[in-house]
Amino acid sequence: xxxxxxxxxxxxxxxxxxxxxxxxxxxxxxxxxxxxxxxxxxxxxxxxxxxxxxxxxxxxxx
Amino acid sequence: xxxxxxxxxxxxxxxxxxxxxxxxxxxxxxxxxxxxxxxxxxxxxxxxxxxxxxxxxxxxxxxxxxxxxxxxxxxxxxxxxxxxxxxxxxxxxxxxxxxxxxxxxxxxxxxxxxxxxxxxxxxxxxxxxxxxxxxxxxxxxxxxxxxxxxxxxxxxxxxxxxxxxxxxxxxxxxxxxxxxxxxxxxxxxxxxxxxxxxxxxxxxxxxxxxxxxxxxxxxxxxxxxxxxxxxxxxxxxxxxxxxxxxxxxxxxxxxxxxxxxxxxxxxxxxxxxxxxxxxxxxxxxxxxxxxxxxxxxxxxxxxxxxxxxxxxxxxxxxxxxxxxxxxxxxxxxxxxxxxxxxxxxxxxxxxxxxxxxxxxxxxxxxxxx
Ligand SMILES: Cc1cc2nc3c(=O)[nH]c(=O)nc-3n(C[C@H](O)[C@H](O)[C@H](O)COP(=O)(O)OP(=O)(O)OC[C@H]3O[C@@H](n4cnc5c(N)ncnc54)[C@H](O)[C@@H]3O)c2cc1C
Ligand code: SF4
Numbered sequence: 001x002x003x004x005x006x007x008x009x010x011x012x013x014x015x016x017x018x019x020x021x022x023x024x025x026x027x028x029x030x031x032x033x034x035x036x037x038x039x040x041x042x043x044x045x046x047x048x049x050x051x052x053x054x055x056x057x058x059x060x061x062x
Numbered sequence: 063x064x065x066x067x068x069x070x071x072x073x074x075x076x077x078x079x080x081x082x083x084x085x086x087x088x089x090x091x092x093x094x095x096x097x098x099x100x101x102x103x104x105x106x107x108x109x110x111x112x113x114x115x116x117x118x119x120x121x122x123x124x125x126x127x128x129x130x131x132x133x134x135x136x137x138x139x140x141x142x143x144x145x146x147x148x149x150x151x152x153x154x155x156x157x158x159x160x161x162x163x164x165x166x167x168x169x170x171x172x173x174x175x176x177x178x179x180x181x182x183x184x185x186x187x188x189x190x191x192x193x194x195x196x197x198x199x200x201x202x203x204x205x206x207x208x209x210x211x212x213x214x215x216x217x218x219x220x221x222x223x224x225x226x227x228x229x230x231x232x233x234x235x236x237x238x239x240x241x242x243x244x245x246x247x248x249x250x251x252x253x254x255x256x257x258x259x260x261x262x263x264x265x266x267x268x269x270x271x272x273x274x275x276x277x278x279x280x281x282x283x284x285x286x287x288x289x290x291x292x293x294x295x296x297x298x299x300x301x302x303x304x305x306x307x308x309x310x311x312x313x314x315x316x317x318x319x320x321x322x323x324x325x326x327x328x329x330x331x332x333x334x335x336x337x338x339x340x341x342x343x344x345x346x347x348x349x350x351x352x353x354x355x356x357x358x359x360x361x362x363x364x365x366x367x368x369x370x371x372x373x374x375x376x377x378x379x380x381x382x383x384x385x386x387x388x389x390x391x392x393x394x395x396x397x398x399x400x401x402x403x404x405x406x407x408x409x410x411x412x413x414x415x416x417x418x419x420x421x422x423x424x425x426x427x428x429x430x431x
Contacts (some may be wrong), residue, residue, distance in 0.1 A: 011379070012416040012417070013381070014419045014421075015343060015370075015419055017419075018418075018419055018420050025418070026416070026418040029416065030416020030418070031416070045087050048083065048087075048130070049087075051127050052079070052080065052083060052126070052346075053343070053346055055108045055109065055342050056106065056109060056113065057106055057109075057124070057125050057126055060127045061127065
């Protein structure tokens with residue numbers, strides 16, 4: 001499974017980072033950085049939580 | 063406590079959806095049914111008064127990724143009553159759903175002004191008939207509002223809270239002559255003097271006319287009301303679960319052992335007594351706690367309120383964490399003018415300033431320099 005960011009849509013709330021700190025973080029400029037794009041099975045729950053919490057639907061799983 | 067085998071979730075907003083996701087993530091593999099009266103999958107409500115109103119080309123700003131909780135979803139169906147003794151939810155299509163665990167996540171709806179105010183027969187006239195006044199809560203409301211403002215009517219927005227101001231901002235952007243009526247300065251009660259002044263100045267600079275709520279009503283082609291919300295708890299009326307007319311839960315979202323609640327409908331304990339916190343991230347955090355409590359009872363981690371709020375209006379994007387409204391002038395931590403990070407004791411805000419929410423939250427917990 002992959003996590004995909006629709007960058008223009010992301011508003012840098014970083015709520016996703018809070019839900020899945022191992023998978024993504026906002027850098028010093030407030031840009032979201034995906035630390036892991038290819039996900040293992042054990043990370044699916046965290047990835048789902050991150051995708052769900054984003055209020056502008058900038059993240060999705062594929 | 064025995065684990066439930068059959069869970070029903072009433073309401074498929076973000077709280078209901080998060081509760082369903084959490085139940086699965088916590089290992090619940092029993093029968094899961096979600097009942098929602100909107101005939102469509104859950105979507106992002108905050109987007110309705112922001113991107114959806116602003117970016118007329120973007121029809122998808124409110125969509126949420128599809129769910130994988132594998133629940134039976136009964137959409138377009140409303141719960142009309144609850145029998146806690148026999149553990150059944152009564153639906154408007156005549157069916158009843160048995161449960162041994164229930165999640166109440168039915169959210170809230172806009173408060174409507176009284177007949178006199180809404181018909182324009184009170185102070186001032188020209189506000190149009192009552193059914194001319196729109197309110198904004200769901201996707202249909204947002205699409206209707208978008209359609210109406212496309213022809214650039216003059217608009218009167220009633221209500222100076224965040225929602226009223228976002229709607230006014232969207233109407234101005236669409237080229238509408240826009241007036242807002244507010245009880246006291248807009249946003250003062252919600253955000254405090256400093257942020258209120260900042261946003262009101264930006265609004266005026268863009269051409270928003272602001273009138274006190276008791277002024278004569280100016281004539282307008284379209285009236286939109288945004289005067290607060292009321293919880294959707296009428297369906298619980300005969301259940302005996304409403305205490306003092308409210309759905310009061312404990313710190314784990316429990317109304318009783320087999321019934322939990324989360325999101326805009328639920329009053330959680332706070333230092334000021336039971337309180338609803340009708341915000342997106344609060345709904346999510348409460349739903350996680352409530353779902354865990356349904357499965358694990360006292361072993362679930364209690365809810366800890368960490369309010370986070372954001373708004374986009376009049377060219378400004380504001381994110382705020384901590385105790386709002388914030389009193390007095392803040393200390394500027396970084397930036398200047400229209401792009402800055404500021405701090406009060408117990409609160410912090412970022413204006414046109416990208417910052418991760420966790421950092422903003424840390425800032426409101428550290429002492430002001
Ligand atoms: C236009 C708008 C903008 C907002 N902007 C922001 C923002 O910028 N930041 C922020 O933090 N918060 C914002 N909010 C608030 C935020 O959207 C809510 O706090 C959040 O959506 C609450 O989620 P919920 O699941 O508790 O309730 P809801 O999203 O209201 O979901 C409840 C669902 O249950 C359904 N339902 C109700 N009764 C029944 C019944 N008897 N049977 C079946 N189904 C039923 C409802 O129709 C609804 O679909 C905004 C709200 C609105 C309306
Ligand atoms: S929650 Fe959404 S908007 Fe916020 S940083 Fe993550 S992807 Fe971007």
